[in-house]
Amino acid sequence: MEMDKLVSLCKRRGFLFQSSEIYGGLNGFWDYGPLGVELKRNLKEAWWRDMVKAHDDLHAPAGAPRPYEMVGLDCSIIMHPQVWKCSGHYDLFHDFMVDCRESKKRYRHDQVNGRWVEAKGKRVFAAVQEGGEEGEKLAEQRALKFFNLRAKNADELKWDGPLVSLTTVQDFARVLGPDAKELGTLTPPREFNLMFKTYVGALSGEEGAAFLRPETAQGIFVNFKNVCDSGRVRIPFGIAQIGKSFRNEITPRNFTFRSREFEQMEIEFFCHPDESVAWYRYWRDRRFRWYTDLGLAGERLRLREHHADELSHYSRGTADIEYAFPFLPPGDFGELEGIAHRGDFDLRSHMEGKLVKQGDALVVEQGPDGKPKHRGSGKDLRYFDDVKKERYLPHVIEPSAGADRGTLAFLCEAYREDTAPDENGKPTERVYLKLHPRLAPIKAAVFPLVNKDGMPDVAQRLYLELKRDFNVFYDDGGAVGRRYRRQDEAGTPYCLTIDGQTLQDQTVTIRDRDTLQQRRLPLNGVAEELRKLLR
Numbered sequence: 240m241e242m243d244k245l246v247s248l249c250k251r252r253g254f255l256f257q258s259s260e261i262y263g264g265l266n267g268f269w270d271y272g273p274l275g276v277e278l279k280r281n282l283k284e285a286w287w288r289d290m291v292k293a294h295d296d297l298h299a300p301a302g303a304p305r306p307y308e309m310v311g312l313d314c315s316i317i318m319h320p321q322v323w324k325c326s327g328h329y330d331l332f333h334d335f336m337v338d339c340r341e342s343k344k345r346y347r348h349d350q351v352n353g354r355w356v357e358a359k360g361k362r363v364f365a366a367v368q369e370g371g372e373e374g375e376k377l378a379e380q381r382a383l384k385f386f387n388l389r390a391k392n393a394d395e396l397k398w399d400g401p402l403v404s405l406t407t408v409q410d411f412a413r414v415l416g417p418d419a420k421e422l423g424t425l426t427p428p429r430e431f432n433l434m435f436k437t438y439v440g441a442l443s444g445e446e447g448a449a450f451l452r453p454e455t456a457q458g459i460f461v462n463f464k465n466v467c468d469s470g471r472v473r474i475p476f477g478i479a480q481i482g483k484s485f486r487n488e489i490t491p492r493n494f495t496f497r498s499r500e501f502e503q504m505e506i507e508f509f510c511h512p513d514e515s516v517a518w519y520r521y522w523r524d525r526r527f528r529w530y531t532d533l534g535l536a537g538e539r540l541r542l543r544e545h546h547a548d549e550l551s552h553y554s555r556g557t558a559d560i561e562y563a564f565p566f567l568p569p570g571d572f573g574e575l576e577g578i579a580h581r582g583d584f585d586l587r588s589h590m591e592g593k594l595v596k597q598g599d600a601l602v603v604e605q606g607p608d609g610k611p612k613h614r615g616s617g618k619d620l621r622y623f624d625d626v627k628k629e630r631y632l633p634h635v636i637e638p639s640a641g642a643d644r645g646t647l648a649f650l651c652e653a654y655r656e657d658t659a660p661d662e663n664g665k666p667t668e669r670v671y672l673k674l675h676p677r678l679a680p681i682k683a684a685v686f687p688l689v690n691k692d693g694m695p696d697v698a699q700r701l702y703l704e705l706k707r708d709f710n711v712f713y714d715d716g717g718a719v720g721r722r723y724r725r726q727d728e729a730g731t732p733y734c735l736t737i738d739g740q741t742l743q744d745q746t747v748t749i750r751d752r753d754t755l756q757q758r759r760l761p762l763n764g765v766a767e768e769l770r771k772l773l774r
C-alpha cells in the first residue's frame with residue numbers, strides 16, 4: 240500500500256485534515272473529520288469497554304494470576320509543576336536537536352542520517368532525513384548536486400560505508416545538512432525539553448510557569464491515594480485514563496504518527512511486588528491480543544521485548560507493540576504501545592522526590608545544598624492490606640497506548656484495492672477499508688433502490704429504527720452501485736437495500752463489504768442481525 244493513496248483518501252473522505260489548513264496548516268497538529276472522529280472514538284470506546292467497563296472483577300481472565308479490579312479517571316492537562324520535577328520530565332524529557340544556520344530548519348539529532356562520500360578531493364557527510372533505500376537514493380542526489388556532477392557521472396562518487404546516523408559524526412564541518420547548499424551549517428546538538436510551557440493566571444514570570452502534560456500517566460500516580468481512599472478498590476487493580484498529551488516534538492512527521500498534540504490510552508496497574516512479573520507478562524500478552532482481535536494481525540504487527548540494556552533503570556521488563564507502517568523503510572516498525580514494568584519508581588518519586596540510580600539502588604537526588612533536588616509530596620503513598628496487615632508500596636505495570644497511532648495503524652491495515660463487478664457486471668477497480676465492524680465509523684448504510692413505489696418510506700423507517708442504536712447512514716443519491724462504492728471507501732461493513740421485493744415480502748438485502756455477497760433478511764430482524772454482526 241502506498242501511503243499517498245491513504246493520505247489522499249483520508250482527506251477526500253473526511254478522515255483527517257491538516258490543522259488550520261486554510262492558513263497553511265500547523266506542523267504536528269491534525270484534525271479528525273466526520274468519518275475520522277467516529278473511527279478514533281470507536282477505537283477509544285473499544286479500549287475503554289474492553290479494559291474498564293466490561294471488565295469482570297470477579298474472575299481471573301486467561302493468563303492473569305488472579306481476579307483484579309479496573310476503574311477510570313479523567314485528570315487535568317495542566318498539573319502542579321512539581322509533578323514533572325519529581326517524575327523526571329523536567330530534567331530529563333528532552334531530545335537533542337541540531338539547527339541549520341543556512342536553511343533555518345531544525346532536526347532531531349538522532350533522526351538525521353547520511354553517508355560519507357568523496358569526490359573531487361573532498362570528503363563530506365551527505366545528510367538526509369530519510370532512512371533505508373529512500374535515504375540512500377536522496378543522499379546520492381544531494382552528493383551529485385553538491386559536487387556539481389551529472390547522474391551519468393555518479394561513479395565519480397566514492398562512498399565510504401552505508402547510511403548511518405548523524406549521531407556517529409564528530410566533525411560537523413564536513414556535514415552537508417539535509418536542506419543546505421554549503422558544508423558545516425549544522426549547529427552542535429543541543430538539549431531541547433519536549434514539554435510545552437505555559438503560564439497560569441496573571442503571573443507571567445517563572446512563578447506562574449506550568450506545563451501541558453506530556454503523558455496522562457502522572458495524573459494517575461498523583462491520584463493513587465485518592466482512588467484508594469475513596470473507592471472500594473483493593474490491590475491488584477488498575478486505573479485507566481484516556482486523554483490528550485502534548486509534546487513539542489522537534490520533527491513531527493509521518494502523518495499523525497509523530498504529532499505535537501495526541502491522545503493516549505494508559506493504564507497504571509498496581510500490584511504486590513511479588514506478583515509483578517506475572518502481571519507484567521499478563522498485560523503484555525493481553526494488550527497484544529487486543530490489537531489482533533481488532534484486525535491488526537500478521538507480519539506487520541509484532542511484540543518486541545526490550546533487551547536488558549534498553550530498559551530504564553527501574554524497569555524489570557518492557558515490551559513494545561509495533562506496527563510496520565508503510566511510510567517506514569522495509570523491515571522497520573513503529574511503536575503503537577509500550578508495556579512497562581515500572582517497579583515502585585513513580586509512587587516513590589511522588590512520595591520522596593526525584594530519584595536517581597546509585598549503584599543498584601534508587602535514591603533521592605540531592606541538590607548542591609545536600610537537600611532533595613526536587614522534593615516529593617511527603618504524603619505516604621503506601622498501600623495497606625488490611626487482610627494481611629501489610630503496608631507496602633505497590634509495583635506498577637503500565638500499558639501505554641497512543642489513540643492516534645492506533646487509528647493510523649488500523650487505517651493502514653484496512654486500506655484495500657480489488658476489482659469487483661459494477662452494477663452492469665463490468666469488473667472495475669474498487670477501494671475499500673476493511674475495518675473491523677467495531678471500529679467502522681458507519682455501521683450500516685440504508686438505501687432505497689429507487690426513489691419511488693414507496694421504497695423511500697420503508698427505507699427511512701428502517702433508518703430511523705436502526706439510528707437509535709447504531710451510527711447508520713441514509714443515501715438515496717445516484718446509482719446503487721455507486722452508493723455501495725462510497726460506503727466501501729468509508730469502511731461501512733454492511734449496506735441494506737430496500738427493493739421491489741421488500742414491498743411484497745418484507746425482506747431486505749444485506750451486502751457484505753468484504754465478500755460482496757448479498758442475502759435477504761426479514762425487515763423486522765435487521766436490528767438484531769446487526770447487533771450480532773457488530774459484537
Ligand code: ATP
Pocket residue numbers: 454486488495496497498499500501502503574575576577639640641642643644645
Ligand atoms: P517514541 O519513541 O515513538 O517517541 P515514546 O516511547 O516516547 O514514543 P511513550 O512515551 O512510551 O512513547 O508514549 C506511549 C505512547 O504514546 C506511544 O506508544 C505512542 O503510541 C504514543 N505517542 C507518544 N508520542 C507520540 C507522538 N508524538 N505522536 C503520537 N503518538 C505518540
